[in-house]
Amino acid sequence: MKKPSEQGAATFEDLIGLGSQSARKSYYPELERKVHELEQERNRYKWLFENALHGIFRAEMTGGVLAANPAIASLCGYASPAEVIEQVRDLSTQLFVDPGEFAAIRQMLLTSERLTGYETRLRCRDGGTVDVAMNILLKRVDGGEIIEAFVADYTERKRARERLQQLNAELEQRVAERTEELLELNEQLRLARDAAEAANKSKDKYLAAASHDLLQPMNAARLLVSTLRERALAGQDGYLIERVHMALEGAEELLTDLLDISRLDQNAVRPDVxxxxxxxxxxxxxxxxxxxxxxxxxxxxxxxxxxxxxxxxxxxxxxxxxxxxxxxxxxxxxxxxxxxxxxxxxxxxxxxxxxxxxxxxxxxxxxxxxxxxxxxxxxxxxxxxxxxxxxxxxxxxxxxxxxxxxxxxxxxxxxxxxxRARGPVSFAAPAQLSPPIDTLAGTRVLVVDNDENVLLSMCALLEQWGCELSVARDCEAALALCQAEAPGVEPQLLLADYHLDWGRTGLEVVQALRRHYGEGFPAAMITADRSADTLRLFREQGLPVLPKPVRPGKLRALLTHLLQGG
Structure with a gap:
């Protein structure tokens, strides 16, 4: 029996409804089932704790490890969890590498009560270190501060990240080096392009000069032969002159083709569409x-x-x-x-x-x-x-x-x-420019050419047509000759070679004479330069052009056309 002083006090059994023996008997099966379930749950957590791949430990914030699983022991180089508990008595000096860092961790936990994915280094039993990532919870128990930590070995991931960072750095370095190489290569390509363009310009100039220099003697020969063909020659002379004429035509065609194929291969021909x-x-x-x-x-x-x-x-x-x-x-x-x-x-x-x-x-x-x-x-x-x-x-x-x-x-x-053209273009039939041979009689013609043989040949042909000739070899001589002529006997028209000595051109002669006689002074250019730029320049100046070697029929037609105000 209960003492009188205890009769008024309720026992634990009374509180949970087991105050009498009959009540206890009726709740035993249920209690046993609950206790069994709790035991199973405890065993399951224990198994997970002991077999987890990641390290788990429970420790006092200002003390040592209270509980540890095999994974954390293995991670830090201890023989067993018991050894961890026994030897790690101060987290800040025996588990964490940097006591200052542990103080910072403690401060963060006091503020937020948990850290997730925190990367740090733990001290191993042999004095080495291991890189880890931790999730840490702070719990307050009986006025004390307890932490529960889940630890993953971060060494390989860190190495992989460092390797990735190294690879990125190497890649950036290689990209920078490659960029520098490409910039240098681009500069070399630019210099090569500039050199090629300069070479092309030089080749263009060479081709123009070659055309002029090669066709000059052929032009003189054709004019002389044409002069002789128009004369009545006795015996075999006429036949021989005709054969010379055919040979010159063949040489002219061959030379023209060779120069043209060279200019085309050098991309020196630009269309004027x-x-x-x-x-x-x-x-x-x-x-x-x-x-x-x-x-x-x-x-x-x-x-x-x-x-x-x-x-x-x-x-x-x-x-x-x-x-x-x-x-x-x-x-x-x-x-x-x-x-x-x-x-x-x-x-x-x-x-x-x-x-x-x-x-x-x-x-x-x-x-x-x-x-x-x-x-x-x-x-x-x-x-x-x-x-x-x-x-x-x-x-x-x-x-x-x-x-x-x-x-x-x-x-x-x-x-x-x-x-096809985008719109209609008008066409006027060309006038017939085949005048009688005496149409040019008395025509005063000024011929400007730097080649003595061409001047002699041109004079021979034009004088045979009845023209009165004045000749000069450069712009200054031509202008001085015109200024010295008396009124009424000045030249009626000008035939000027385009390429003269010292880089001068027949275009300068045309401009000088037109300043002297007026813008309408008749003039024509004779040239072996067939480049698109040169021909476009002549068109802009309104100058008709005769290509070398000069064909007498075209020359006569052009002179008549100029005299008629064409």
Whole structure:
């Protein structure tokens, strides 16, 4: 029995309803089940604690380790968790490497009660260190500060991160070095480009100078031979002069082709694209080659066209002249047709012949340098096989498509396709410039050229036509001569070579004389320089041009045209 003093006091059993024996008996099964579940849960946590891959420990904030699992013992180099508990009696000096850092950790925990993913270094049993990442919880128990920590070995991750940082640094260094190399290479490329451009300009100048220097003696020879051809020569003299004339034509054609192919290979030819009437180049071409066709017993037909196109008239004319020349050369009998076909926004300009034709296997070869087909002019002068090679290069410069078709024994068709003009372009038929031979009688002509042989040849031809000649070798001499002439006997027109000595040009002579006589003073340029820039310069100045070697027929026609105020 309870003492009287205890009768009023409630026991623990009374509080949970087990105050009587019968009540205790009725709750035993339930208690046993709960105790069993608690035991299982404790064992499960114990198993997780002891077998966790990450280290776990419980410690007093200002003391040592209270509990540790095998993972933390292994991580820090201890033989067992008991050894950790036994030896780590002060966290700040025996577990954490830096006591100052542990003080900072404590301060952070007092503020937020937890740290997540905190990276630090723990001291190992042998004095070494290990890099770890920790999640730490702060708990206050009976007025004390207890921490529970979950520790992951961060060594490999740190090494990987450091390696990644090192790789990034190396990559940045390599990128910087490569960038520097590229900048240096770009600078070298720029210098190489500048050198190449300078070389191209030098080659352009060389080609212009070569054209001038090579064609100067040929120009003088052609003028002298033309002068002799117009005279009545006795015996074999006329025949011999004709053969010299043919030889000069062959040499001129060869030299012109070689210079053209060189300029095209050096990218020294730049197209001067404009819109113009197709008929404006077809009619002069047909008129130029009609005598050649007649001498071969062939018909040269021209199909009239009202179309306008967009191209470089000079380069396109060169292509068509080569087509026509080849057609006349390789056609025995029949005719050659210069025709046009409209193809929507493009125009196909075609040259048809009735020659022997070309085998399909040879169609690609004919555009190679120095490739020739046998022609029917046995024993006569033949080209060297550059005509179609020049055509191919010019077409690529113009971005025009070439078309070829042929049938053996039937003939061939060569065509070039050009874009149509965006709008209509008017065309005025050229005036007939074939004056009688005495039209130039008494015409006062000033000729300026730095080559003595050219001056003598030009004088011989023009005086034979009845002209009165004045000659000079530079701008100053020409201007002094004009200033010294009495009124009424001054020159009526000027023929000036473009390239003179010491870098001077015939353009300076034209400008000086026009300042002296007035802007309308008739003048023409004679040059071997066929570059697009030079020809554009002449057009801007409104100056007609005669290419070297000068053809007497074109020279006479030009002089008459200038006298008529053209």
């Amino acid at each position: 404009a819109e113009f009437s197709l008929q404006s180049i077809l009619e002069p071409l047909a008129a130029e080659l009609q005598p050649v066709a007649a001498s071969e017993g062939l018909q040269l037909k021209l199909q009239q066209s009202s179309l306008s196109i967009r191209s470089d008239s000079r380069l396109l004319t060169r292509i068509l002249r080569n087509f026509l020349s080849n057609a006349l050369r390789y056609t025995d009998q029949g005719r050659v047709l210069l025709g046009v076909r409209n193809r929507d926004d493009r125009v196909s300009i075609q040259v048809w012949d009735t020659g022997d034709g070309i085998a399909d296997s040879k169609l690609e070869d004919i555009f190679r340098e120095f490739h020739q087909l046998p022609d029917h002019h046995a024993g006569e002068r033949r080209g060297v096989g550059l005509g179609l090679a020049i055509v191919d290069r010019i077409a690529r410069v113009l971005e025009h498509r070439i078309e070829v078709s042929s049938r053996l024994g039937k003939g061939s068709m060569f065509a070039i396709e050009v874009p």
